[in-house]
Amino acid sequence: MKLRSVKYLTGEGVKSIWANRLMSIASIGVLIACMTLIGLAVLLTSNVNQAMNNLETENVIMVYFNDRNSVLYGDSETLSSALAAANSSGDASGTASTASGSTSSTASTTASSTASTAATTDRYQIPESAYLIHNEDEAKAVCEEIRKLDNIHNVEFISSAQGLQNAKETVSDGGLTTLLDEDNPISHGAKVTLTDLSRFDETVASIRSVKGVDKVYTVRNLAQTITTIKNVVGNAGVWIIAILLIIALVIVSNTIRVTMYNRKLEIGIMKAVGATNAFIRFPFLIEGVTLGLISALLSEGVVYFCYRIAAEGLKSQFGGGMIRFSAMAWQLLGIFAVIGVLAGTVGSLIMISKYLRKEGSEFRAI
Amino acid sequence: MRTINEAAFLPTDLPVQTPPEPIIEFKGVSKTYVTGTHALRDVNVTIRRGEFVFVVGASGAGKSTFMKLIMREEKANTGDIIVNRFSLSRMPKKQIPMLRRTMGIVFQDFRLIESMTVFDNVAFAMHVTGAGNREIRKEVSRVLSQVGLGNKARSKPLELSGGEQQRVGLARALVNRPDLIIADEPTGNVDPNMSYEIVALLSEINQRGTTILMVTHDHNLVRDFHHRVIMLEDGQIVADNAEGAVL
Numbered sequence: 052m053k054l055r056s057v058k059y060l061t062g063e064g065v066k067s068i069w070a071n072r073l074m075s076i077a078s079i080g081v082l083i084a085c086m087t088l089i090g091l092a093v094l095l096t097s098n099v100n101q102a103m104n105n106l107e108t109e110n111v112i113m114v115y116f117n118d119r120n121s122v123l124y125g126d127s128e129t130l131s132s133a134l135a136a137a138n139s140s141g142d143a144s145g146t147a148s149t150a151s152g153s154t155s156s157t158a159s160t161t162a163s164s165t166a167s168t169a170a171t172t173d174r175y176q177i178p179e180s181a182y183l184i185h186n187e188d189e190a191k192a193v194c195e196e197i198r199k200l201d202n203i204h205n206v207e208f209i210s211s212a213q214g215l216q217n218a219k220e221t222v223s224d225g226g227l228t229t230l231l232d233e234d235n236p237i238s239h240g241a242k243v244t245l246t247d248l249s250r251f252d253e254t255v256a257s258i259r260s261v262k263g264v265d266k267v268y269t270v271r272n273l274a275q276t277i278t279t280i281k282n283v284v285g286n287a288g289v290w291i292i293a294i295l296l297i298i299a300l301v302i303v304s305n306t307i308r309v310t311m312y313n314r315k316l317e318i319g320i321m322k323a324v325g326a327t328n329a330f331i332r333f334p335f336l337i338e339g340v341t342l343g344l345i346s347a348l349l350s351e352g353v354v355y356f357c358y359r360i361a362a363e364g365l366k367s368q369f370g371g372g373m374i375r376f377s378a379m380a381w382q383l384l385g386i387f388a389v390i391g392v393l394a395g396t397v398g399s400l401i402m403i404s405k406y407l408r409k410e411g412s413e414f415r416a417i
Numbered sequence: 418m419r420t421i422n423e424a425a426f427l428p429t430d431l432p433v434q435t436p437p438e439p440i441i442e443f444k445g446v447s448k449t450y451v452t453g454t455h456a457l458r459d460v461n462v463t464i465r466r467g468e469f470v471f472v473v474g475a476s477g478a479g480k481s482t483f484m485k486l487i488m489r490e491e492k493a494n495t496g497d498i499i500v501n502r503f504s505l506s507r508m509p510k511k512q513i514p515m516l517r518r519t520m521g522i523v524f525q526d527f528r529l530i531e532s533m534t535v536f537d538n539v540a541f542a543m544h545v546t547g548a549g550n551r552e553i554r555k556e557v558s559r560v561l562s563q564v565g566l567g568n569k570a571r572s573k574p575l576e577l578s579g580g581e582q583q584r585v586g587l588a589r590a591l592v593n594r595p596d597l598i599i600a601d602e603p604t605g606n607v608d609p610n611m612s613y614e615i616v617a618l619l620s621e622i623n624q625r626g627t628t629i630l631m632v633t634h635d636h637n638l639v640r641d642f643h644h645r646v647i648m649l650e651d652g653q654i655v656a657d658n659a660e661g662a663v664l
Contacts, residue, residue: 325518
């Protein structure tokens, strides 16, 4: 096809949008309705996903390291083993290493043993060889080891002093916390958050296997719930968007079918004067693509206003935690443009092929 | 104002003294539709360049099929048709647009695009061939003047009378300077006076060398304009007043 023919046909395609303005408005209206629904579904899915991601990052795993405190204030079995090791070696070069790996006690156990043994710490003379982490630098090194693991979102080191401070803020018993000041029973530790909660178990196992890690406290049920919600919302979102896309294509095809029916005379005339199929298709294609792009732009505006109204309404309940429209604007416009161009192109090409198979005399003026 | 008699309609490649060669040949052509209707039976006919031929016959005689076969809207079941050197029985589908560009077609129902102006309706046929804008402006203005519609270029078809609309259709058929004009009952939707004007216009075009094939039901026109007449009946040619015609 010659360049001047392309120019002429492009102009004709754009002009025919105005010439057939009623059908153009109908096509644009249908496309906007479909794209608005798709856009809102995308935004809803994204918001739910973000909320779940926020929950994910707030689902903290507490890790305590194997230091003097974990040996001294651990469960009775650990303590007995450490003492036995200390008594048998009698000096700091003893080979006791029983604390490591036998750490199934809970936080409450630790707290209760803390109360009963705090006063006798010095008497036990725990040898350094009974624990693996001797100072804050070593504890931070363990944090780095954890950080290197796969699926780790963040690792925040909590020193034993900070841990005690945190405990004081949450425990209201002033007398007890004053007593604890004399011999801090809290081990060095870290707050760890994961990137993907669906790999929760394997990641926790990896953390446990890091040398120097003593106890790992998790809220596994929350992780599972978040993962389930994310999966459900993700799958439902994909299905909703896919179904809406199919509905959009069907409606747009039907709208174009009506348009084509109205213009079959025009197609017949084109054929009668010797137009090739490509020549006939081209303006319809341009028209379809232009209508698709116009619809995409208008849909962006409609979705923006709908989302703004929804965000205002939900602000009080969600504390303004919804995704800002501007963060999704280009992505949505891209989706709309693709849908619009696809619907316009595929719809017009499929429908016009039906008329191109005929030879002209079937098309009579009304 | 320029008239239709101007030499512009003379085909430039037509030798003046050469005996006219066939422009349309039907050789043993039969057409049966899938419904079982025998539209044409073993038709043999030759139309030479420069002829003006009326095709007449009752409804269902096969006139429309005869025209559709020439335009390659339908394909013959048997026999061969040659139009403007295109052998239609062997011609691939993608060649059909090229065949149609060698002919101008005038329809009973005008077939004008209502949303386009008169100028654009005529120019449209030139755009199809890839003609440039300057050439289009020149040729469309010329042909509109020749059919007497030079002052209606900016009008829309619905603003014109039936006769004027048919002249726009005629201008569209002429604008690419075709060798052959096929007119399918061009006077069917216009009043008797306008019918005479249209056939007179076609006759003038024919006098400049363009072959005209016109289907009509109007016996008065056939009687008053002395041209070759082919009569179809029940899918066969039953009368042909051409010299040497064998039935």
